[in-house]
Amino acid sequence: MFAVIKTGGKQYSVTAEDTITVMALAGNPGDAITFDNVLMIAGEGEPTFGAPFVAGATVAAEIVEQKRGPKVLSFKKRRRQNSKRKRGHRQDLTLVKITGVKTA
Structure with missing residues (x-):
């Protein structure tokens, strides 16, 4: 089962046990969000689309690391x-590990 989430103005396709890098989130390493x-x-059967969000669906994650991206010079x-x-x-940036996808 996978989900498409929106955070930091961007969209990410995630499944359980994925590790993604998102814009900075408040919290310390080990915190659950x-x-x-x-x-x-989507996954078993027909995919469920939200208008704009799927009611009652959540994605559980854990903060792995708070870090910074590469230096960009102007x-x-x-x-x-x-x-x-x-x-x-x-x-x-925040490195996040997805722990599970929960439906309503």
Whole structure:
């Protein structure tokens, strides 16, 4: 059985025992969390689609690690103006292990 969940403005297709990287979630490693925004559940029989979410469906997960993504550099230079700007950014991410998919 698999589900499509929405978190951090993105959609993820997950099954039990999957490990995914999502935008930063509050919590410490080992904490249990649930995703209530389930867009679709499929597996046995016909798939169930939500409008927009499937009523009563949840996905249980556990936080594995809080980490940061790779550094992204933004460099702007205006030639012959003696003007330049360099900025860096690292996105906060959370590594999550899916423990189960529950239907209504």
